[in-house]
Amino acid sequence: MIKLLLSTLAAAAALGAAAPSHAASGAELLKSQCVACHAVTKPAEASVERLLQRKGPDLYYAGSKFNRDWLTAWLQQPTVLRPGGAMFLNAVKPGEAGSADVVDAAKVTPHPKLNAADAAAAADALMALTTPDLVAKGAFKGDPVNASMASLLFNKLRGCASCHSAKPGAGGGSGPELFSAGDRLQPDYVVEYIRNPQKFDPHVWMPRLDLTDADVQKLSGYINTLKQGGAK
Template sequence: MRSLSVVLFALLAGIGMVDTAMAAGGADVLQQQCSSCHALTKPADASLDRLWERKGPDLYYAGVKFNREWLEAWLQNPTTIRPGGVMYAKVVKASADKTADTIDASKLTAHIKLNKADAGAAADALMKLGTDLDLVQKGAFKNGAPGPMAKMLFSKLRGCSSCHSAKEGSGGQSGPELADAGSRLQPDFMVAYINNPQKFDPHIWMPTLGLTDADVQKLTGYLITLKTAEAK
């Protein structure tokens, strides 16, 4: 028997309320495989409690955040993006010598893998999410060259490396790894998120740094250079 969600999407598609290409596959994959852990529409509850209890990062703005090619490939072969999971405080523990924090890997859950067809359909559907929201200004990233100070902004001057790693084994673990940021993220999204993380997640712990536009452009330009070997 077809699930109620599938029937509903079919009915809505028939009366022109849902994109039929999305209803035929991508929306079903998101509903069946992703919705239990990720918010696919902007949550009405913007409380800290919801942020604490969510099982995966919000995807309601995935279409203005991710690059589609990366999405399709990653969904077929997921790799670690958040070393400490979606909520670092839940999995971190003090090391035996009390000098550093370590991650309790037993508390982390592996992401599901999708086959090629489902990954492609899901990627297409995800790229539709958030495009109708006023979150990212198109053309916000203007400077294609990071400049000589850009890496230093990340590693030393602005403290990004205390939470994020730009290469394996180097940098903090409480935030998403950025070693493939240039493959994964859209430049305009990076500009918007660096400028105001709380616009996307009201209680997110990443600070608003108050950088000048010149520094945001340099930092984004540096992050764009960070790509996986197969994407270079």
């Protein structure tokens, strides 16, 4: 009986040693499928040219930005987060009869789908990419949100809706949609990005608004309430 138990344990140990780890398979996925479009390590040098030419957003701080459950689900069923692609200037075309420019959907490449196992492995690898120097824990205070005032701040007073949509089909398309932001983004990241977008990339086109901390918290709290099926 003891010999049988020992042999069983040895076989299990050998199987565990032979099987690739979740993190290792995730790292391989990042290397084989992600790095062609995304920076998974911090670029050595930031430049306007790099920003204009990149095919997808930087992911070297993904673990400080995304929520893992959302990331795992999204990688299996990707939705359009940036109507104009990673760099909207490369996807716009003139509108008809002198109307405003529109996005040429043919120039926006859809994100590939992963199966459930690969999505989980890739999500684990991405969540390991954290940058404490960019996103400080506890930046979001979690104060109660006055929805009407925060919505006014977002849509009118600070002009966020000119680039972002808080509801499907409403708002600008030069920035990522925010109607799923509460599912997608960590509140601490939202706070830090609103405070200083250029800390993440000195050439990114989102303006630094120099808001008071109270307004940053209000906007971040509002954005955190924007979730699929419950957009405000």
